[in-house]
Amino acid sequence: MATAQAQPNIALIKYWGKRDVSRNLPAAGSLSLTLATLWTRMKVEFSADFDRDRLLVDGEVATAMLPRVSRCLDRVAGGNRPCALIESHCNFPIAAGLASSASAFAALVVVANQACLEAEDIFEPAVLAAANSRTTLDLARLAGAASGSAARSLFGGIVELAASDDNIDVSTLLPSQDWPLRVVVAVTERGHKPVASGDAMILSEKSSPFYSSWVENQDHDLQVARSAVKTRDFDKLAAVSEHNCLKMHSVMWTSRPPVVYWNRGTLACMEAIRDLQSAGQAVFFTMDAGPQVKAICQPDNEALVMKTLGEVDGVEAIMNSGLGSGACLLDDS
Ligand code: 2P0
Numbered sequence: 001m002a003t004a005q006a007q008p009n010i011a012l013i014k015y016w017g018k019r020d021v022s023r024n025l026p027a028a029g030s031l032s033l034t035l036a037t038l039w040t041r042m043k044v045e046f047s048a049d050f051d052r053d054r055l056l057v058d059g060e061v062a063t064a065m066l067p068r069v070s071r072c073l074d075r076v077a078g079g080n081r082p083c084a085l086i087e088s089h090c091n092f093p094i095a096a097g098l099a100s101s102a103s104a105f106a107a108l109v110v111v112a113n114q115a116c117l118e119a120e121d122i123f124e125p126a127v128l129a130a131a132n133s134r135t136t137l138d139l140a141r142l143a144g145a146a147s148g149s150a151a152r153s154l155f156g157g158i159v160e161l162a163a164s165d166d167n168i169d170v171s172t173l174l175p176s177q178d179w180p181l182r183v184v185v186a187v188t189e190r191g192h193k194p195v196a197s198g199d200a201m202i203l204s205e206k207s208s209p210f211y212s213s214w215v216e217n218q219d220h221d222l223q224v225a226r227s228a229v230k231t232r233d234f235d236k237l238a239a240v241s242e243h244n245c246l247k248m249h250s251v252m253w254t255s256r257p258p259v260v261y262w263n264r265g266t267l268a269c270m271e272a273i274r275d276l277q278s279a280g281q282a283v284f285f286t287m288d289a290g291p292q293v294k295a296i297c298q299p300d301n302e303a304l305v306m307k308t309l310g311e312v313d314g315v316e317a318i319m320n321s322g323l324g325s326g327a328c329l330l331d332d333s
Contacts, residue, residue, distance in 0.1 A: 008099035036324030188265030265314025
């Protein structure tokens with residue numbers, strides 16, 4: 001039985017829209033930070049003795065998520081594969097806008113690929129040959145087919161995903177040690193999100209009058225963010241990231257019916273971050289498909305940002321992380 005770990009990633013230039021729903025190809029590129037201290041650990045065991053796939057998430061049977069997990073295993077191990085036992089553990093809230101599907105599917109493809117190789121007597125040679133030859137990019141593409149953002153968690157540090165007509169390319173723009181950014185997460189609600197992000201993206205494309213200009217402007221924002229990363233220009237990265245986040249949420253809000261992931265705590269945290277910025281602090285916000293606020297800052301003001309957000313009304317918990325590495329196998333596998 002193999003085990004892999006992956007960290008979630010936080011997008012600064014967001015993925016919101018699909019060019020091909022059946023292949024789950026994103027409409028545009030995105031740029032993200034892979035975290036260090038939040039993780040999903042995933043075990044997979046294939047066996048000819050199993051008569052169906054079974055999924056346990058934090059020790060509980062997870063029937064609703066199983067079909068998506070099974071389809072991902074089919075892509076890695078082939079449609080004729082033996083059935084599998086999948087066990088997932090996560091050290092942060094799931095499906096609450098903290099990118100749990102990114103770390104889950106990144107870990108799943110890595111561990112499933114290894115589990116094929118470890119159970120070589122029950123796989124066909126072609127499946128084993130494919131598993132043996134896969135690069136990190138190949139695994140990222142398999143993860144992205146399950147969950148677009150998961151492709152980015154195969155890589156560490158600051159990561160760019162480039163989208164073309166028929167595939168994605170993913171790579172590390174800057175390794176984690178080259179720019180020690182910090183991410184403070186203000187959790188304003190632990191519950192599951194009201195609308196799954198994949199469904200909400202499709203709704204946005206169908207109904208938001210702002211969707212096409214959102215997609216058209218992504219290349220520009222990516223170019224500005226890429227240049228800010230290369231020159232470690234915090235203020236430039238802050239400006240383009242906040243604007244990109246607010247544009248994405250504007251697309252969500254102007255969908256029909258509107259998709260609103262924020263709550264009162266989200267707005268209060270944004271206001272607190274604006275106050276910190278007015279006082280000269282290098283910090284900026286970003287929010288995803290959930291009400292949590294992620295504040296990006298630097299090591300020297302991380303404690304202040306944590307204290308400030310921790311005192312905001314509606315904040316239930318504070319987590320913090322530096323930038324970490326891409327998905328990998330753990331030693332016990
Ligand atoms: C992102 N999000 O770039 C954006 C920002 C949410 C808001 O990627 O449909 O769960 O599985 O490909 O990966 C969440 O989308 O969507 C996401 P699917 P996924 O991080």
